[in-house]
Amino acid sequence: MAQPGKVYLIPTVLSADTLHTIPAYVTPVVQQISVFFVENERTARRYLKALDKSINIDALQLLLMSEHQPPDTALAKQLLLSGKDIGVISEAGCPAIADPGHLVVQVAHAIEAPVIPMVGPNSMLLALMASGMNGQNFQFVGYLPVKPPERIKAIRDLEMQSQKKQQTQLFIETPYRNNQLLKDILDNCKDSTQICVAADITGPEEFIRTKTVKAWKQALPELHKKPAIFLMLAQ
Amino acid sequence: MAQPGKVYLIPTVLSADTLHTIPAYVTPVVQQISVFFVENERTARRYLKALDKSINIDALQLLLMSEHQPPDTALAKQLLLSGKDIGVISEAGCPAIADPGHLVVQVAHAIEAPVIPMVGPNSMLLALMASGMNGQNFQFVGYLPVKPPERIKAIRDLEMQSQKKQQTQLFIETPYRNNQLLKDILDNCKDSTQICVAADITGPEEFIRTKTVKAWKQALPELHKKPAIFLMLAQ
Structure with missing residues (x-):
């Protein structure tokens, strides 16, 4: 079997126009991911574009998760097992704490896929x-x-x-x-x-x-x- | 009376050679501070030099704080009241949580000096x-x-x-x-x-x-x- 993909926990800003609070190592990680679980599609698009103007947003798979709509964990599992990396982005700050991103993390642990928490504002x-x-x-x-x-x-x-x-x-x-x-x-x-x-x-x-x-x-x-x-x- | 100085809570790395986890906005803040409370002088010097090779470390005032030697809060108060900014750096990660830096923060609150927590690894x-x-x-x-x-x-x-x-x-x-x-x-x-x-x-x-x-x-x-x-x- 192929190596499973990784779950990257990607921080975002707490306040508009505070991109300076995000460590630079987030951008190259984001550039290599094509599937993201996000709380808000519009905010996530704007953030990814702010990190790197050249990112082709339309080529990305943005999967929604919310309090009322948990992330599609079956899909997450399938993606990880096929070797695909997944990014998780919350509406503000560090993900997988106050959003359902922790359900994606649980899937990763269940199949022993690596989970990489990245430094950011909380x-x-x-x-x-x-x-x-x-x-x-x-x-x-x-x-x-x-x-x-x-x-x-x-x-x-x-x-x-x-x-x-x-x-x-x-x-x-x-x-x-x-x-x-x-x-x-x-x-x-x-x-x-x-x-x-x-x-x-x-x-x-x-x-x-x-x-x-x-x-x-x-x-x-x-x-x-x-x-x-x-x-x-x-x- | 002059405006009091600010207390900047400056994150450092959790692991050697992981400067990429520190947001870039930390460096310009560090460059304008000349007094730091630190847990370990040698680690702090090395970190400040890594952030900016051109920093003149010898011109800085590095004040020690440890579990056994609390920070000199009288001096901190005097510095802040004279308008001087103070940086607090822990041995690893975000300061003022698992180190006596919180005593410097308490002094700042007592005289209503601004406290600025900066994003970093924890x-x-x-x-x-x-x-x-x-x-x-x-x-x-x-x-x-x-x-x-x-x-x-x-x-x-x-x-x-x-x-x-x-x-x-x-x-x-x-x-x-x-x-x-x-x-x-x-x-x-x-x-x-x-x-x-x-x-x-x-x-x-x-x-x-x-x-x-x-x-x-x-x-x-x-x-x-x-x-x-x-x-x-x-x-």
Whole structure:
């Protein structure tokens, strides 16, 4: 049997016009791949063209994957077994974390095809670096519940776990609910708890600030519709 | 008062001779900084020279920080207040996560100096991408205890938490105990639990493989003295 193809996990930008955050070794890898799983065809085309104007986009096979439409893993398996390399590109940042690209990775492991993660921007990691909080013990829990009682319980649970384990808690919110989330945190956490707000990371309005709950209460930032990540460390 | 200086979090390579993993925008930033907090003076010099041969290393102020010698935060504060930018470089990968660079970041937040995290390699993130495991909910807990009873308890606790929350568990070990850790995992976890071993990430012997405990038991990889990260997801 031929060697199986490889799955390349290809980072993309977090913010428009920030191609400088992508390491140069991504371009030659992209140039040799003809099949990509992508979350958004238009964004992926634009990104590939930005990496290399001479790429013939129409000759590429762009396969869609989304929350509602998982990647065609049977096709992925068949391509890999025939020796074809596959690229995975998410809508923003590093793939196979917050997108269904991890299902393509699972197929690769099942048939022992190599998986090559490539260095690129990730808002969770960049926020953790810039927060000044504990990076030796941390937890990312994605979105908090939307309904008030569950949401408040989740915030209090995270604060309790943070205090007990000295663990940094990371979570996100849909951008139009960011201001509400920050308010909910400030209303329900101890004055001494540290909160980091990291918005528009790598972008033109990058804002990263760590303060205590007490200090945040003095002045609230405007986070409406900005992609943001929240970090918490209870003292 | 003058504008405070900025803290730039500057990534470095995970493995020797992998400068291609560093985005090009790091070099012009480094060129304009004259004070760096570093974990290892020799490695930092070599890295800065590799980024730009023409940098006059002797004109730079390299300030040491380590587990046993925290960074001089009073000096960091004074430099920032005088408008001086500061770079933070770890021994490998992204700084201010597994090194005392986060103490410099804390000083910056205390005086509202900007903190700029720069994109670069991080073994935890790359391993998570390549594992195929849940990236929406995960926990990094650093080193597991060394003593057998505590260690076994920690492994079982992680498996239980993973199962309950469908949470990916990430942890590391000092490279000369990697083989023992994998054995301890296989001896104490359920056959169906998924384990990813990611060793020498971005390096010449990169090895990333996800299998069930049952499948790993068939053949053990040689991990002795290789930098590795372990991931677990219980089904």
